[in-house]
Amino acid sequence: MNRNALVDEKKPDRTNAPAKNGRLIDRARNAYWMAPMSGITDVCYRQLMDEMGAGVLVSELVSAKGLVFNSEKTRRMIKIHKNPGTLVGLQLFGDYADDFIKVAHLVQEQGADFLDINLGCPVKKVVQKGCGSALMRDPAYLESFLTKIRRNIDLPLTVKMRTGWNEQELTIHECVAAAQNAGCEWVAIHGRTRVQGYQGLADWDLMAEVKQRTTLPIIGNGDIRDPDRAQSLLKETGVDAVMIGRGALRNPWIFKQCTGELRETLNPTRRALLRRFHELLNPRYDTRRTLLYLRKLAVWLAFGYPGAAAFRGAMFQPPTTREVLERAEEYFTGVDDLPVPRFDESEAFMMGGHG
Numbered sequence: 001m002n003r004n005a006l007v008d009e010k011k012p013d014r015t016n017a018p019a020k021n022g023r024l025i026d027r028a029r030n031a032y033w034m035a036p037m038s039g040i041t042d043v044c045y046r047q048l049m050d051e052m053g054a055g056v057l058v059s060e061l062v063s064a065k066g067l068v069f070n071s072e073k074t075r076r077m078i079k080i081h082k083n084p085g086t087l088v089g090l091q092l093f094g095d096y097a098d099d100f101i102k103v104a105h106l107v108q109e110q111g112a113d114f115l116d117i118n119l120g121c122p123v124k125k126v127v128q129k130g131c132g133s134a135l136m137r138d139p140a141y142l143e144s145f146l147t148k149i150r151r152n153i154d155l156p157l158t159v160k161m162r163t164g165w166n167e168q169e170l171t172i173h174e175c176v177a178a179a180q181n182a183g184c185e186w187v188a189i190h191g192r193t194r195v196q197g198y199q200g201l202a203d204w205d206l207m208a209e210v211k212q213r214t215t216l217p218i219i220g221n222g223d224i225r226d227p228d229r230a231q232s233l234l235k236e237t238g239v240d241a242v243m244i245g246r247g248a249l250r251n252p253w254i255f256k257q258c259t260g261e262l263r264e265t266l267n268p269t270r271r272a273l274l275r276r277f278h279e280l281l282n283p284r285y286d287t288r289r290t291l292l293y294l295r296k297l298a299v300w301l302a303f304g305y306p307g308a309a310a311f312r313g314a315m316f317q318p319p320t321t322r323e324v325l326e327r328a329e330e331y332f333t334g335v336d337d338l339p340v341p342r343f344d345e346s347e348a349f350m351m352g353g354h355g
């Protein structure tokens, strides 16, 4: 693992100092947040989920190195939609503290409310470079790494991690202490180890233990598929908020169901959501990308309804967004009166990702 210079003594010490405008978490709209997901939580999807009531939104992971090298593709990934009522964070990954420091101004200029660091990515290509969950293997180094970044950027700093590398290396307590000592605003925890990947269930007991041992806000994450599970995670573990990832893909109404703005029995209109997504995608992307994002959402929304597999096949054939929208309208009109499908948290769905 790279060991770039540790704490810079000359810089002002912002660690453990209360944020200028109070705690960042107190500005969250509610306790039900959208989890970062690569290839999914881009600027358009985040705006859509903002409109669907998510309390806080975090970007997909973006390479700090890519931003240092001014890669056009990476630059496009840090766009932020404007809504003064919502907290939006940009998540970066990397192994050099200096890279984060160099690019923090770009994140700030885009209008991000905080910079989040990915400490949970289990993907081999990422951990081999000492990034993502590899940073959890050495909590002492992690503390110096985060402290250096904290002292050299103006944006609030947050982190998202796993419970450790494996069962023998459950470093979560030490890593949360490292984040707290470094002056992070909160820690989001996906309750699995790196080695677990997406297997088994998220360890909520461990999250409760972490919460008991720290005064830092803790965001619980893993396996929330419906509003009841979100309430249970809050109640059973005492965490300050929850992040919902895959559950929101199939049910983007989950945030409003959690806050009580939507009753669970209400059958929402998937057609309107797809049309809105198209409106957001169209001005930002070329046809190929617009089609890709639109098809993905249509397929997630169909999950659990009769004929969903055939619909999925059909979705990847039409060559134009107009036809995709028409076919989706037709399918969703046919299932509008059916009860909303319920999903079990142990059911396999998208068993891979960058955190």
Ligand SMILES: Cc1cc2nc3c(=O)[nH]c(=O)nc-3n(C[C@H](O)[C@H](O)[C@H](O)COP(=O)(O)O)c2cc1C
Binding pocket: 035, 036, 037, 038, 039, 040, 059, 060, 061, 091, 118, 120, 121, 160, 190, 221, 222, 223, 224, 243, 244, 245, 246, 247, 350, 351, 352, 353, 354, 355
């Ligand atoms: C397709 C996919 C991509 C993901 N990408 C990221 C990412 O970029 N950054 C991150 O911190 N976590 C990422 N994750 C992890 C999620 O944020 C979340 O921790 C995980 O899916 C467990 O929560 P869930 O059961 O609510 O989905 C990703 C997960 C999936 C399924």
